[in-house]
Amino acid sequence: IKAEVVKRRASSEAALIARFEQAQAAGELPEGMTPAALTRYLFAILQGLAIQGGSGATCEELSQLVETSMAVCPTR
Template identity: 40%
Template sequence: MGTQQKAPVGRPRGFDAEEALERAMRLFWERGYEGAGLTDLTKAMGITRTSMYAAFGNKEALFRKALERYTEGPASYVARALGEPTARQAATAFLDGCVRVTTRPDCPAGCLGVQGSLAAGDAGRNAREALTAWRNDGVDQLRDRFRRAVDEGDLPPDTDPGLVARYLMTVSNGIAVQAASGATREDLQQVADMALRNWPPA
């Protein structure tokens, strides 16, 4: 009778990967891609570089995972806004969600999608490109929602869905920059409200 071989058991990581990723996301959110050095990241995550590489890959791969976590967590207001029954409600929920997330007292001010891209050197090029694609995807999702609103008669037939989407994203990005500069939630909510005062677009 032959001996039964056991499958090799991997050594446990010894840390909570989800918690480590949450901490990395917050550091990228606060400092941007280039501003978050490997030493700062591993210290914030409570792990060694070797553990970080084994669990998440290099810094760029970690950043992409952090951006996914941000999209599914703090930025999940975008998906919820797109599900609102009217275009105006979708636009309102989108900007209101932006104001809330960028001014949360328990999180870094601003938006990871904006802060993360304020990097200047070649080392941050891939991260900037990932964030550009992320923001463009947001514009595309808004455009598709407003195109549907035109088809359903919820927006005037001569409305340019792409322009409306770009307008909202531009206001949203401006809100994020202002939040990072210390603007209050109340002030930014007034900006969001003003941006929608003449809805629907003429």
């Protein structure tokens, strides 16, 4: 099971990196932000939300986490 989870994570990560590379080529990412770093950040936020949700966080608390994450993301 672990090998399958690792394989799926790697596949998802590669797909997201590829999409962020397209965004970078189009000038849609802030200067100095790499597709790989942005992908790792997004995965960390998603995993954190899953843990928080699984341990009893309310919908409001999860929404606040998303809003905070969006607020701290730099813009172009």
